Amino acid sequence: MPESFPPVVRIAHLSDVHLPPPLPVAAGDLMNKRALSLLSWHFNRRHHHLAALGDAVVADIAAHHPALIAMTGDLTNFGLIPEMEAGAAWLAGLPAPAVIVPGNHDRMTGLPWAKGLALWSPWMAPDEAHFPYVRRIGPVALIGVNSAVPSPPFMAYGRVGARQTARLAALLRRLRGSCRVVLIHHPPRTGLVPWRKSLLDSRAVTAALKAAGAELVLHGHSHDASASTVRGAGIPLIGSASASLDSSKPGRRAGWNALDIRREDEAWRIDLTRRVLRPAGDGLETLTQRSWLRPVS
Secondary structure (H helix, E strand, O other): OOOOOOOOEEEEEEEOOOOOOOOOOOHHHHOOOHHHHHHHHHHOHHHOEOHHHHHHHHHHHHHOOOOEEEEOOOOOOOOOHHHHHHHHHHHHOOOOOEEEOOOOHHHOOOOOHHHOHHHHHHHOOOOHHHOOEEEEEOOEEEEEOOOEOOOOOOOOOEOOOHHHHHHHHHHHHHOEOEEEEEEEOOOOOOOOOOHHHOEOOHHHHHHHHHHHOOOEEEEOOOOOOOEEEEOOOOEEEEEOOEOOEOOOOHHHOOEEEEEEEEEEOOEEEEEEEEEEEOOOOOOEEEEEEEEEEEEOO
């Protein structure tokens, strides 16, 4: 008997919410890279990353009734324990089941997993050893990759590592026949962000994606609503604008990506609708729409 699929699986992709941090920050938490990041927040980012915009994005997502919300990192600013606690409450309050992968701001320092990111385990892997993790919804398999590593001051690079890359390739092979959607914070393609913010082992990750296959890769980090491909593989590579950023540039205004996935004969049809804040700030509007047909492997 042929397998029965839901007609459409809608995934809401958002990223880089940068929830307002709890202030003041304890002096003991500033004896590291966080001190510079706090200055950046105080003099720059707090004027552009606005909680009200993030709330408007979540309300718009709720109105579009996704089956699942995929968050590609940077829910916090400094990776502080109180921020992790606030992030867990935010994830629990979303209007649909959610998954997340950490971003560089969520792993700004070497805070032990058990004291920080473990609070988000219900929405991702229980610990670092279990990345990449898999969540299935109908015919769609979401694979969450952890690219977040502590980096020196003025750097925001990521790294997946050899063990995780090998596990990613094995999972992608095992999940053939599903619509495989990879979630990662740092884009696995050069040129989308400056070198200091890049994925250092992008070539190895790209080689794994090319060899094992995937239908779609979703990322954050760039704060740009971009659409490109994994080089040499033709896999759509979709970036999300920050969900809280006030910007005059349409591709960087606060927003999210609606992804409708359905099977059509021997292909996956993926329809992308970009929703962004209107210039006047009164709700969101559709910016662009795009579609792909990806053969079922």
